[in-house]
Amino acid sequence: MSFIPHTKEDIKEMLEVIGVKSIDELFSDIPKALKPQSFNIPYGKSEFQVTQALHNLSLKNSTGLVNFVGAGFYDHFIPASVDAIVSRSEFYTAYTPYQPECSQGWLQAIYEYQSIICQLTGLDVSNASLYDGGTALFEAMMMAIRQTGRNKIIIDSGVNLIYRTMLYTYTSNLSVEFVEIPVVHGQSSRGELFKCVDDKTAAVILQNPNFFGAIDDYGDVVSRVHKFGALAIASVYPVSLGMLKTPGEMGFDIATGEGQSLGIPLSFGGPYLGFMSVRKELVRQMPGRIVGATVDSDGKKGFVLTLQTREQHIRRQHATSNICSNEALCALRAAVFVSLLGKDGLKELAEHNYQKAEFAKEQLACLQGVEVKRSSPTFNEFTILLPRNADKVVQQMIEKGFACGFPLGRFYKGMDNYLLIAVTEKRTQEEILKFVASLKEVLAC
Amino acid sequence: MNIPKNLLYTKDHEWVRVEGKNAYVGITDYAQGSLGDITFAELPKIDAVLVQAKHCATVESVKAASEVYAPLSGKVLSVNVELSAHPELINQQPYQQGYFFLMEFSNDSERSVLMDAASYESYVEGISK
Numbered sequence: 001m002s003f004i005p006h007t008k009e010d011i012k013e014m015l016e017v018i019g020v021k022s023i024d025e026l027f028s029d030i031p032k033a034l035k036p037q038s039f040n041i042p043y044g045k046s047e048f049q050v051t052q053a054l055h056n057l058s059l060k061n062s063t064g065l066v067n068f069v070g071a072g073f074y075d076h077f078i079p080a081s082v083d084a085i086v087s088r089s090e091f092y093t094a095y096t097p098y099q100p101e102c103s104q105g106w107l108q109a110i111y112e113y114q115s116i117i118c119q120l121t122g123l124d125v126s127n128a129s130l131y132d133g134g135t136a137l138f139e140a141m142m143m144a145i146r147q148t149g150r151n152k153i154i155i156d157s158g159v160n161l162i163y164r165t166m167l168y169t170y171t172s173n174l175s176v177e178f179v180e181i182p183v184v185h186g187q188s189s190r191g192e193l194f195k196c197v198d199d200k201t202a203a204v205i206l207q208n209p210n211f212f213g214a215i216d217d218y219g220d221v222v223s224r225v226h227k228f229g230a231l232a233i234a235s236v237y238p239v240s241l242g243m244l245k246t247p248g249e250m251g252f253d254i255a256t257g258e259g260q261s262l263g264i265p266l267s268f269g270g271p272y273l274g275f276m277s278v279r280k281e282l283v284r285q286m287p288g289r290i291v292g293a294t295v296d297s298d299g300k301k302g303f304v305l306t307l308q309t310r311e312q313h314i315r316r317q318h319a320t321s322n323i324c325s326n327e328a329l330c331a332l333r334a335a336v337f338v339s340l341l342g343k344d345g346l347k348e349l350a351e352h353n354y355q356k357a358e359f360a361k362e363q364l365a366c367l368q369g370v371e372v373k374r375s376s377p378t379f380n381e382f383t384i385l386l387p388r389n390a391d392k393v394v395q396q397m398i399e400k401g402f403a404c405g406f407p408l409g410r411f412y413k414g415m416d417n418y419l420l421i422a423v424t425e426k427r428t429q430e431e432i433l434k435f436v437a438s439l440k441e442v443l444a445c
Numbered sequence: 446m447n448i449p450k451n452l453l454y455t456k457d458h459e460w461v462r463v464e465g466k467n468a469y470v471g472i473t474d475y476a477q478g479s480l481g482d483i484t485f486a487e488l489p490k491i492d493a494v495l496v497q498a499k500h501c502a503t504v505e506s507v508k509a510a511s512e513v514y515a516p517l518s519g520k521v522l523s524v525n526v527e528l529s530a531h532p533e534l535i536n537q538q539p540y541q542q543g544y545f546f547l548m549e550f551s552n553d554s555e556r557s558v559l560m561d562a563a564s565y566e567s568y569v570e571g572i573s574k
Contacts, residue, residue, distance in 0.1 A: 149490060284485065309484075309510035318503070318512065 062398055066431050070381045070422025071211070071406040072133065072160045073272075074261045076239065076349075077426050078337070082263045085336045086329060100291075100305045107303035110328065111291045113335035120241045120338075121255040122248020123277035127288040129331040130323060133258025134166035136274030137205065137235050139321055140254040141167060143278070143285040144203035144231040145176065146320070152177045152200045156188045158210030159235060161411040185375040186212045186383060194224055201230040208236055208244070211411070212383045213420065214376035215244060222251040231282075238262055238275070238334075240379040242350025247277075254278045263337025264330050273330035284310060287321030352425040353380035356432065360423045363436040369443055381422040383408065386443070390419040393442055400438040446569065447474040449540055453516070453556065454565035455498075460540065461516045461559060463550075470516055471544040472504060472535065475569050480506040483535045488524040488546055495519055495548060497555050502545055504535065516559060519550035 006014075011023070020026050027035070045053075067075040086092065090105055100107060110128045117126035130136040137159075145151055155164060157180050168178065181192045188206060197204060204225045209215045222232040234247040236257045247255035259273030260266070278286050284307065292306030312319035341349060357380045365372045369387035386393055390407035397404035409416035423432065448454075453461040458476035462469040477483065487503040495501050495515035502513035524546040527534060535543040550556075560568060 284487065309505045315510045318500075318510070 062403075064401065065398065065403040066401060066427070066435065067403045068405050068421050068423065068427070068435060069403045070213075070424075071420055072162065072258060073266055074237075074239065074380070074422060075266060075424050075426055076261050076263075077424075078263050078265060079340060081340055082333055082336050086332050091332055092329070101302075104303055106328070107291050107305070109332050109335060110289075111293060111303050112339070113331045114291060116335055116338045117275045117277050120238055120246070121236065121275075121277045122246030123252070123255055124280040125283045125286065125290070126275065126277040127286055127290050127326075129259070129326040129328065130256075130274030130276055130288055131327060132270060132272040132274045133160075133235065133256065133260075134163045134274070135323060136256035136258075136276045137163050137233070138167055138170050139274075139287045139323065140233045140256045140276060141171075141176075141203060141205065142321070143254060143282060143287070144233060147282060147285050148202045148230060150200055150202040150230070151175055152179065152198075153203055153205065154179045154181060154193065154196050154201055155205040156181045156183070156193070156207065156210065157412075158183045158186075158188055158212060158214070159205055159207040160211050163207075163235060183210070183212065186210070186214045186373055187216055187376050188218075188221070190221070193221060197225055197228050197230065199228050201225070201228055203231040203233050205233045205235070208234055208247075209240060209379045209381065211420075212373070212408070213378040213381035213422075215240075215379055216376065217245060217250060218252070219250045226251070237379070239346075239350060239353065242346040242348075243354060244350075244379065253282060259330065259334045262334035264333050271327060271330055273327045273334055275331075275334075283307065285320055286310070287319075287323060288326055349425060350379075353423070356380070356425065356427055357382060357421075357423040359429070360421065360427075360432045360436070363432060364421075364439070367436065367440055367443065370439075380424060381420060384419050384421060386417045386419055388443075389416050391416070393419065393439070396442045397438060400442065402435055402438060404435065404439065446478070446566075447540070448562050448566050448569075450562045452540065453559035453561065454568075455514065455516045455559060456568065457498075457514045459513060459516045462540075462544075463556070467522065467547055467549050468517060468519075469544045469547050471539055472513060473565075474539050476511075477536050477539045477543070480504065480509060480511060482507045483532045485532050486528045486535060486545065488528065489521045491521055491523060493521045495521065497552075497558075513545065515548075517548065517550040517555050518552050519548045522547045522549055 015021065114126040114128065118124065130139060141153055153176055155178060179196050181196065182189055188210065204221065206218050206221065208218065225232045231253040232251065233254045234252040236247055236255055238257055238259060239261045254276065256274065256276045259275045264273055276286065290306050291303055294302055294304050296302045308314055310320045312322060338346060357378065361372050361382055364370055364384055371385040373383040373385065390409060394404055394407055405419040405421040408418035408420055451462065453463065454473065458473045460471050460473050483504060483506045485505040489495065489501050495518055497518045498514050500512045501515040504511050504513055525544050527542065537543065
């Protein structure tokens with residue numbers, strides 16, 4: 001889009017048309033106390049000066065660190081072909097097409113994305129994407145509340161605290177009753193969970209692998225939840241589905257998750273990708289756009305937006321959600337990324353992650369004073385117990401060139417000495433060994 | 446247009462067939478015709494408590510989704526399960542196989558705000574003009 005500046009004459013002319021004398025008068029309805037006193041933007045710097053200033057600011061970031069942090073967002077390799085394909089001018093827009101059926105190529109891409117999400121999660125229907133993992137989980141919870149007509153939500157504390165906080169914030173003015181289930185030995189406590197599930201429960205929300213990296217087979221929880229007529233919702237890490245049991249196989253009704261790991265670069269605040277898939281019976285409660293395949297009057301295959309009557313441009317205040325947008329460009333990245341990997345490639349990717357994490361575990365277990373938590377199997381992320389405060393260790397490791405993990409004390413009380421470490425396929429054996437050696441040095445001093 | 450004599454009607458185009466303390470509820474021939482091909486009906490849950498003139502069900506066609514309002518207050522006894530597999534029954538037989546649900550109504554006097562067939566016919570003629 002071209003940049004069209006307003007000249008003083010333009011502004012004067014526009015103000016005259018609407019009948020006000022000045023910009024200040026135009027905004028006179030806004031109380032003075034709410035108006036910014038200043039935008040703190042220096043006047044009249046050149047492009048070169050601004051570029052330099054911003055560049056110098058960016059140097060304050062530690063960008064060269066070898067990354068062992070996960071906690072919901074993972075440092076995976078993105079082939080250059082992903083950028084090349086999504087940057088084609090036919091694709092390079094982030095927004096839902098407004099005359100969707102005119103954009104058959106786009107609809108096909110989204111249809112393929114949906115098919116990939118269905119295959120990954122083992123469920124029947126996927127929508128065209130949502131903002132991110134947290135909003136997707138919120139929408140899943142609201143689906144369960146609408147479907148069951150109940151308002152009690154049981155959520156495992158192994159679900160990412162960022163997501164839990166989002167659910168609490170979104171529902172702060174709704175009457176939703178939350179029950180948090182404590183994590184015992186890194187896993188969801190069946191005793192507590194089974195005690196809380198009752199015929200007032202709308203849904204039980206679980207995460208796999210959970211925030212501590214633990215893998216679980218929630219089949220038993222799901223059947224218990226279904227006995228009470230409630231829904232089971234899983235938040236999952238898509239790369240792990242290359243080797244783990246799918247939410248569909250465990251019997252979950254809804255799967256959601258953060259799709260960043262599927263070809264979307266790590267960045268503070270996104271844009272990321274929320275995905276959601278459901279059992280067919282729930283499709284009318286599912287928010288967002290859904291692309292369907294059909295045939296036209298000549299019998300040729302084509303794509304359409306389907307079940308639009310759920311959406312707000314038709315159902316108004318009765319719509320399934322007021323999030324009608326999607327992350328089309330990020331969803332396209334995910335579709336391209338998974339397509340390029342293929343079925344075997346995705347399995348291989350998952351195995352690399354798993355094996356490198358296992359290798360790192362073995363090496364870390366040799367360090368004196370470090371305890372690797374092994375009560376549950378893990379995928380590419382695991383918890384270790386340090387002999388001292390993990391936050392301080394993280395600071396010291398930065399000086400050695402490593403982002404060494406996520407200190408669990410930030411999210412969980414009494415876990416100040418615990419560190420959550422993620423090892424993706426990008427970490428080489430050499431990096432892992434150097435990481436362990438550096439940690440040894442840090443712990444020694 | 447088919448407007449059976451033995452039924453009562455609302456301004457929102459629901460019909461009611463009273464049988465003792467119970468009543469069958471559906472949408473009228475005029476309603477189904479205006480909606481076009483119906484694809485789905487979201488019915489109330491059994492035992493749901495209904496309040497007259499409040500939203501109780503939703504009907505979706507290829508071009509719109511519309512709310513259905515309870516013609517009387519009361520409790521849902523059973524719903525027409527056939528509609529989930531055959532929503533087209535609402536188009537084909539709006540007053541018989543295409544009914545929505547059976548309810549037990551709680552307040553007999555509420556019937557007075559409903560229209561008989563003749564009043565409904567002139568009401569529909571009025572909005573058609």
